Amino acid sequence: MPAFHVEVPHSLGQEGARQRLDRFIDEARQRLSDRVSHMEGQWQENTLDFSLTTFGMKLTGKLIVEADRVRVEGQLPFAAVAFRGQIEQTFRSELRQALGAGN
Numbered sequence: 001m002p003a004f005h006v007e008v009p010h011s012l013g014q015e016g017a018r019q020r021l022d023r024f025i026d027e028a029r030q031r032l033s034d035r036v037s038h039m040e041g042q043w044q045e046n047t048l049d050f051s052l053t054t055f056g057m058k059l060t061g062k063l064i065v066e067a068d069r070v071r072v073e074g075q076l077p078f079a080a081v082a083f084r085g086q087i088e089q090t091f092r093s094e095l096r097q098a099l100g101a102g103n
Contacts, residue, residue: 001075008095014067024098
């Protein structure tokens with residue numbers, strides 16, 4: 001399966017970023033419910049293993065919270081390869097919003 005990767009820097013520290021992302025994930029489930037279904041995730045330390053379905057395609061990956069950045073690494077179904085750039089940009093934009101402007 002093809003991969004995707006996004007990194008967003010922040011200045012919140014690992015715990016601060018994790019707290020913001022916890023709140024953000026709950027909000028995103030509601031806000032994106034018209035485009036994203038079956039959004040699931042399980043935290044293990046500072047790594048969120050997630051899966052979601054969007055436009056009938058299942059994405060899986062890991063969101064890794066580090067002291068100065070958040071990384072998202074995942075797998076795309078072959079049918080979504082043409083949308084990789086858009087998917088990465090959406091993750092990047094949503095993470096920037098979650099972590100606060102200017103971070």
